[in-house]
Amino acid sequence: xxxxxxxxxxxxxxxxxxxxxxxxxxxxxxxxxxxxxxxxxxxxxxxxxxxxxxxxxxxxxxxxxxxxxxxxxxxxxxxxxxxxxxxxxxxxxxxxxxxxxxxxxxxxxxxxxxxxxxxxxxxxxxxxxxxxxxxxxxxxxxxxxxxxxxxxxxxxxxxxxxxxxxxxxxxxxxxxxxxxxxxxxxxxxxxxxxxxxxxxxxxxxxxxxxxxxxxxxxxxxxxxxxxxxxxxxxxxxxxxxxxxxxxxxxxxxxxxxxxxxxxxxxxxxxxxxxxxxxxxxxxxxxxxxxxxxxxxxxxxxxxxxxxxxxxxxxxxxxxxxxxxxxxxxxx
Amino acid sequence: xxxxxxxxxxxxxxxxxxxxxxxxxxxxxxxxxxxxxxxxxxxxxxxxxxxxxxxxxxxxxxxxxxxxxxxxxxxxxxxxxxxxxxxxxxxxxxxxxxxxxxxxxxxxxxxxxxxxxxxxxxxxxxxxxxxxxxxxxxxxxxxxxxxxxxxxxxxxxxxxxxxxxxxxxxxxxxxxxxxxxxxxxxxxxxxxxxxxxxxxxxxxxxxxxxxxxxxxxxxxxxxxxxxxxxxxxxxxxxxxxxxxxxxxxxxxxxxxxxxxxxxxxxxxxxxxxxxxxxxxxxxxxxxxxxxxxxxxxxxxxxxxxxxxxxxxxxxxxxxxxxxxxxxxxxx
Numbered sequence: 001x002x003x004x005x006x007x008x009x010x011x012x013x014x015x016x017x018x019x020x021x022x023x024x025x026x027x028x029x030x031x032x033x034x035x036x037x038x039x040x041x042x043x044x045x046x047x048x049x050x051x052x053x054x055x056x057x058x059x060x061x062x063x064x065x066x067x068x069x070x071x072x073x074x075x076x077x078x079x080x081x082x083x084x085x086x087x088x089x090x091x092x093x094x095x096x097x098x099x100x101x102x103x104x105x106x107x108x109x110x111x112x113x114x115x116x117x118x119x120x121x122x123x124x125x126x127x128x129x130x131x132x133x134x135x136x137x138x139x140x141x142x143x144x145x146x147x148x149x150x151x152x153x154x155x156x157x158x159x160x161x162x163x164x165x166x167x168x169x170x171x172x173x174x175x176x177x178x179x180x181x182x183x184x185x186x187x188x189x190x191x192x193x194x195x196x197x198x199x200x201x202x203x204x205x206x207x208x209x210x211x212x213x214x215x216x217x218x219x220x221x222x223x224x225x226x227x228x229x230x231x232x233x234x235x236x237x238x239x240x241x242x243x244x245x246x247x248x249x250x251x252x253x254x255x256x257x258x259x260x261x262x263x264x265x266x267x268x269x270x271x272x273x274x275x276x277x278x279x280x281x282x283x284x285x286x287x288x289x290x291x292x293x294x295x296x297x298x299x300x301x302x303x304x305x306x307x308x309x310x311x312x313x314x315x316x317x318x319x320x321x322x323x324x325x326x327x328x329x330x331x
Numbered sequence: 332x333x334x335x336x337x338x339x340x341x342x343x344x345x346x347x348x349x350x351x352x353x354x355x356x357x358x359x360x361x362x363x364x365x366x367x368x369x370x371x372x373x374x375x376x377x378x379x380x381x382x383x384x385x386x387x388x389x390x391x392x393x394x395x396x397x398x399x400x401x402x403x404x405x406x407x408x409x410x411x412x413x414x415x416x417x418x419x420x421x422x423x424x425x426x427x428x429x430x431x432x433x434x435x436x437x438x439x440x441x442x443x444x445x446x447x448x449x450x451x452x453x454x455x456x457x458x459x460x461x462x463x464x465x466x467x468x469x470x471x472x473x474x475x476x477x478x479x480x481x482x483x484x485x486x487x488x489x490x491x492x493x494x495x496x497x498x499x500x501x502x503x504x505x506x507x508x509x510x511x512x513x514x515x516x517x518x519x520x521x522x523x524x525x526x527x528x529x530x531x532x533x534x535x536x537x538x539x540x541x542x543x544x545x546x547x548x549x550x551x552x553x554x555x556x557x558x559x560x561x562x563x564x565x566x567x568x569x570x571x572x573x574x575x576x577x578x579x580x581x582x583x584x585x586x587x588x589x590x591x592x593x594x595x596x597x598x599x600x601x602x603x604x605x606x607x608x609x610x611x612x613x614x615x616x617x618x619x620x621x622x623x624x625x626x627x628x629x630x631x632x633x634x635x636x637x638x639x640x641x642x643x644x645x646x647x648x649x650x651x652x653x654x655x656x657x658x659x660x661x662x
Contacts, residue, residue: 021369022477025555027407027539028371028468030475038352039370040359041450043418043465049457050420076358087374087463089381119372121463126380132418132452132463134374137359144361146353208358224356 019082019138020118029119031083033138040137040144042073048128056172059098061179061186062131063105065258069211070135071113071190072260076209078145078199079137081192083118084110087132089125098129113192145199145264150206150225152294154265157274158287159191160184162214163248164239166256171242181243188260195262197280203273207264213255215309217263218298231290233302254300265292350413350467351449360450362414364469371468371475373404379459387503390429392510392517393462394436396589400542401466402444402521403591407540409476409530410468412523414449415441418463420456429460444523476530476595481537481556483625485596488605489618490522491515493545494579495570497587502573512574519591526593528611534604535595544586546640548594549629562621564633585631596623 022030033039046052046066057065067084074081086106090099110117115135161184168185171177179186191209198204206225208217214236222228238253240246248256266274277286293299298309353361364370377383377397388396398415405412417437421430441448446466492515499516502508510517522540529535537556539548545567553559569584571577579587597605608617624630629640 022475026475026478027404028373028410028466028475030408030470031370031372032472033364033370035366039362039364039467041362041414041416041465041467042359043416043450043452043463045418045420045452045454045461045463047420047454047456047461050454073358077361079359083372085372085374085465087376089376089378089461119374121374121376123376123378123381125378125461127458130376130378130420130456130461132374132376134372134416134465135359136370136372136467139361141363144353144357144359147357 020116023116023118029083029085031118031136033082036141037138038141038144040074040077040079040139041134042070043132043134044069044073046131046133048130057186058179059101060105060108063102063107064109065188066131066133067106067109068188068190068260070133071109071115071192072209072211074135074137075190075192075195076145076207076262077137077139078143078195078204078207079139080196081113081115081135081137083136084115085134085136086117086120087134088120089123089130091125091127091129094129113190139199143199145195145204145207147206147208147221147224150221150227150265150292151267152227152292154205154267154292155271155288156218156229156231156263156265156290156292158210158214158237158261158263158289159194159284160259160261161237161239161285162210162259162261163252163256164241165258166213166252167239167241167248170252178243181245182241184239184241184259188258190260191262193280194277194284197277198264201273201276203266203270204264205267207262210259210261210263211257213257214263215254215298216257221263221265222296222298225292226296228293228295229290229298230293231298231300233300235287235289237285237287250302351447354447354449360414360416362449362467364413367472368469369472369475371405371408371410371470372465373401374463374465375400375404377462377464379461388517389510390432391436391439394433394438395440396519397462397464398437398440399519399521399591401464402440402446402523403540403542405466405468406521406523406526407476407538407593408468408470409474409526409535409538410470411527412444412446412466412468414467415446416465416467417448417451418453419451420454420461422456422458422460425460444521470530474530476526476535476538478537478539478552478555481552481558481596481623482598483558483623485536485598485623486602486619487549487560487562487594487596487621487623489541489545489568489592489594489620490525490615491590491592492568492570492616493541493590493592494583494587495572496589497544497583498570498572498579501583509574512576513572515570515572515590519589521591522593524611525608525615528608529595532604532607534597534601536598538593538595541590541592541594542588544588545594546585546629547588552594552596553627553629556623557627559624559626560621560629561624562629562631564631566618566620568616568618581633
């Protein structure tokens, strides 16, 4: 009866939120959104040996990262997360304790963001652990911040620091690491509050979360907006991680994925209004790293030397998984 | 660039529906529901070697069955399907042709029900094919037909015939079969129209789709409604399948899953109004198979001999997968 106890555990821990009228226990969950709101939906896989490894990631970390992937997509629209749905397939050998700890990590993060787990599916997998997280959110009608609104001249901004998550993965291939030395990898937080703040004030002309890496995700904004970008290498905030702590390479900051920071563009006229965001999340840097251009490519200025991004938008199709796949317009 | 062509294919084939404002191509899909409607959400796995086998099921069949699982959950709430989201993980060896044919089957069914594919996720799997389908639907506020509304004395009704899908699986273990001889297994259709009709007329006090089998799914209604049921074995419509065609056993009709018919309860006062549904879908039988009781168990009358259902509600946790898992209240 392992399944029963798993489901019982989920039902007990998942607190109903105001959006959820009927949660776990019927054919569908029934949700109510605020009047005048549009619905946001995103789905993200978390697959064993693709997105995590049991020997590298504690179950709590896998659970937290699983939910963060979805929350971060809601954040990137400037939305309010309303409910989460978890599809979870386990092989026969998955210990009950692993499942309990995975759920504990996921639900701890759900509690932080006041997102109820409102349903999902469970199945026995043929091999390994497979999770698919669905986040449902909402945003006032017509106010979702899309990838397509960037204009030449807009400043390019990023929250936090980049490359810290990829640095953890690189190090894990060689040695054990302490989770505390790579916080952004093992305990990422979706920038929901910042995303909403930018949306409410109408500051971001375009926004995306950095899940595939700055170069790829900026490429998505360029692609969808029909513009290009000029980045200042020296301005890109590089994470300081490891033991002894040191700054990650420019390469990791440019191309490393899974930082779940926000990348957004702001018209120069509105730039002054950005200051308020710095009071929103304590110690969270918001850094201007370049500006959008009318050219349809991405140029990186490294100490006055201009490098065109290798392969331009072709970079889209690379990466360790195809997570951004369905979100990418084919060229 | 296989991924790119896959995504391109999905984007080209998936026609935007009225509900979809921003589909594939951003961090989230943005949907708009009719004013005064509540949101329905359901997620269902389709895993290789758990829910299908490549040697038994053509890619088109897998795609169709994948979408039908979600549509059928929307049908069981009396809802209108609004958008589908597909998370699809493929191993390196999955042929492009398999993917194309899978999508063709899924999108053919999506077209029938006018449901746009509005997003999802793609990933490389460690082994095998894994799909997770998310269906978003809507229903006028407060009108969703739940599992919890059945009352003692209500008649128990079922659409179509039962056991045909499970009979195909039983036969497939022994021999090749012709899909045309087991239509309900290879080409199931969600009873969306019937579900909506019953909801609009306020006829169904409780409803569920038969995905896990009559005994299990009726058990869910009993459980959630706090009542019992008395079934007439002779009244249960048993599918006629195979070559030569013959009627399935009572056991398959009682316990076989994946027929995706609707099981619903109707107050005796409203019984006469059911006739209209017979004109709705040509040749679709609607059969009364018993009535709800005040006892909290399920009793089957076989030629005047009363059999209590083995294990009562314990039957929930059995079955070839745990698909109903998150939908089941723990006892």
